[in-house]
Amino acid sequence: MPATQNTVRLAGLIGLAIAGAAAGAFVAAAGGQAGVARYGGAAWVFILAWIITMPVLAPSLKRRGSKGAAS
Secondary structure, eight states, X not given: OOHHHHHHHHHHHHHHHHHHHHHHHHHHHTTTSOHXXXXXXXXXXXXXXXXXXXXXXXXXXXXXXXXXXXX
């Protein structure tokens, strides 16, 4: 598998973990709200966090990987 594909896959997994943590934090913070608002909001936060982290993580992991290969 090419290194670029591995980098994108790693960025996706890390982004998935960050988005899951953000959604979990939202559920914990919205403890007193109705179930639909709490879990619907958590789904929204999860999707947005994943969309935001993917384009940020992939280039930074790619840069870090290329620095490690050059050393």
